[in-house]
Amino acid sequence: MRPTVHDIADHAGVSLATVDRVLNRRPGVRAATRARVEAAIETLGYVRDVAAANLAKGRVYPFTFILPSSDNSFMHGLHDELRHAMARSASERTNIRIVEVPAFEPTALIATLAEARDTQPAGIALVAVEDEGVRAAIDAIAAEGIPVVTLVSDLPGSRRAHYAGVDNIAAGRTAGGLIGRFLRGRAGKIGVLAGSMLVRDHRERLDGFSAVLTADYPGLAILPVREGRDDPEVARAAVAGLMAEHPGLLGIYSLGAGNRGLIAALKARPDIRPVVIAHELTAFTRAALSEGLIDAVLNQDAGHEIRSAIRVLKAKADGVPVIAAQERIRIDIFLKDNLP
Amino acid sequence: MRPTVHDIADHAGVSLATVDRVLNRRPGVRAATRARVEAAIETLGYVRDVAAANLAKGRVYPFTFILPSSDNSFMHGLHDELRHAMARSASERTNIRIVEVPAFEPTALIATLAEARDTQPAGIALVAVEDEGVRAAIDAIAAEGIPVVTLVSDLPGSRRAHYAGVDNIAAGRTAGGLIGRFLRGRAGKIGVLAGSMLVRDHRERLDGFSAVLTADYPGLAILPVREGRDDPEVARAAVAGLMAEHPGLLGIYSLGAGNRGLIAALKARPDIRPVVIAHELTAFTRAALSEGLIDAVLNQDAGHEIRSAIRVLKAKADGVPVIAAQERIRIDIFLKDNLP
DNA sequence: CTGTTAGCGCCTTCAT
């Protein structure tokens, strides 16, 4: 049997309460006593039973999730997954609160972060926007000892404890590698549709994409980026413009959301059939993949991201390590042949 | 607060012991009493706190994992991941025993299953081999109420409770889709290297691959399959033969393990550069991908498979549901651009 | 500063 608090109390010649104080770094223990207890912990190889501890504490984890109120399938999926997680709250001892904020708006996000901080949750997750004020708000929360996890879009340089999302530079590189191979040997223009260059994930995807095309496929020229604000109609107009202005267009990389617009524009011009790579598997992109309108979809598993964010927030709140490999969010590549 | 056993005892007008008996379907409760308790459970919406139950029971989960003793990187990785899981045994209340059996040998596997059954573990995981005797052995174990999970290679039609592995038909289809697009428009021969047609996962990959090539890329002809027994030297000879006999070879699909041999054969003939798709990301395939010797690698995450198998065995042992999406093992596609 | 004691939610003898 593994040692318990009793064993280490005996071994150190102290009471349970003292052991507990040492275990939980609470004050009121003489340095010498503390040392004896720590020695006992060390020699007996004690590891605390987290389940028992949580039971005794009646611990629940109040978490606040701040999500953009974007009207696109990916964000809807993220919301859904979070609701599923909330349904499991009872058995997972979590208590999750969702707060919606307008997308791409630093000011609103900063205000919401401040408000979330006031409720003193056990952890906060947010889809970050690249902004100094947001960074400062995150740092202030972290300074209070509340772990912050960025979700989907990161904010490096801030004091967030973890980023639950994909490596977007690698995602962009992957798109570049695929489009390059699919067009093997041909030369021409490639269009890029983004949501907003304000969010880091979109910028990083573009960087990765450009890097690969420049290095490995010099025949493929990237046209100036069009922004679709992750909005179906804006995106549709952008892609329609792209196709009208560049008749010989070889490929399109849609690195944001709002793919409904992309697909509508493609359908409107059946005479042009560029190689198309998009992000996020939704009902729309799935159908377009099956029909051959889109050639590949890069996806991030929203369910995995949500579950990972929760696991990590719990671990950080408890100060225990995470299984790093389990928390790496992978880039799924879907062709019409491996749709789940 | 969620209701506890006390609440339902009060509500039903019985003692805790009786509630417990009903909860755990133990005998010694009058039908009428049982009904009252069950009604209380229903109306209060009681769900048992598994952590507390496990604490009280001092529950541990003795699991037996039966793995082939194959000398290839993927199986080494699988072993490693299992050892990592064993290192977490203390906090996860598991007690994992590994048994090795010779690969591709039904008789040895059947004997090992019988032996494992005798130790009455809380669950058994195995890399299945397609065989009637194996199926019968699994069914016998399942009949005793011990959950069985197949790992990496499935045995449908058996009474295994779950399969922790990828959809191999989809994997083969994906390989077909990629090779077809990478060779867009060209016509010629494609070689296939398998481990053994005895294991279901290899057969399924071939089926999926053939289906896509036949349907979508009729210009690509699949040569007769060569078996490499997942052994580097046998595989090397097979691929060398393939390249020697078919000078115009356009592509190779290596759907088994033993990729060291494949890579050695490719390096020996720098004059021929077929499009190559292989399975499993290992040190060898990773290097070959970087060097451009291999064009894409389809991977199954051994860590995910092991963790999933353990989670599912626990859930089955406790009779609680699993999060289906979390247990779906994905097919990772790696190009040189998205190596992790 | 340190120890005693009473739980957390559940299970398990041992009585009745």
Place this chain on the structure above:
DNA sequence: ATGAAGGCGCTAACAG
């Protein structure tokens, strides 16, 4: 067939 009481490993008042 049912109940009372003690304990799993840990924490948290409340006393000294």
